[in-house]
Amino acid sequence: MTRRSRRLAIIGTSGIVLAAALALVLFAMRDTIVFFKAPTEVVASGPVGTRIRLGGLVESGSVRRGSDQMIEFAVEDGNARVPVRYRGILPDLFREGQGVVTEGILSASGTFVADTVLARHDESYMPREVVDALKAQGRWQEGSGLRKTTQK
Template sequence: MTRRKSRRLVLIAACGAVLALAAGLILSAMSGSIVFFRSPSEVASQGRAVGTRFRLGGLVQEGSVVRGPDQRVAFAVTDSAATVPVEYRGLLPDLFREGQGVVAEGVLDAAGTFRADTVLAKHDEIYMPREVAGALKQRGHWQGGGSGR
């Protein structure tokens, strides 16, 4: 009977080790793909996350869009309390315009400019990413009629 018990314990320990190894591999694989969201106020208050990939969300500041050669675009993202300058190279979404919600993904450089490699615009009048809507509601700048979903 002790032999049976010891086999069972060895089997349970081996299964536990395999599960722990699998969980560790999954977490390490996911850690490289997780991208955090920040509002301009969070970027300003928490200091500069230079070189760290994150999503910046808010409204495209009125009068800030400057188009350059080679599909280069400079604009500012604001949540009415803070503003972050953004530089992007590529085609912008059709709905991208001043005063509209936007989420840009990229990194902040040492000068404080957000270098975006992806820019997303809201797709209709009531949609805005939950994080962007929440940040704008906290600043009293939310004008959407939707739920922010």
């Protein structure tokens, strides 16, 4: 075996090993990857049983508190609304009419069962994905005092 062919064999073997390692990492992470969706997208596609992030505005008048820390509310973007069920303590800044991002699974009944609820941290912040979804729906107003973050 010549020096050049030995070098090519080592490079080829290294490439195959790296590709296999990458495939194993992606396969292991398949359940932890979470995609962001707006209520309109959730209603249209209905990703039942898939873990997603649902973002939009908390619909005014939709928050209902039950027993055993069960909270029900709706997330809307102007065109569609998705009912959300969450068991736990909500963030202090959770309010009706404000931006929220929930993480969980859409049930077969169309209710989003959240295990995480994130609220904006001050009066001028809203998650970038929520702002983009609201702009796409025509509900975003530049003069509203809200801004999207520039963090990458």
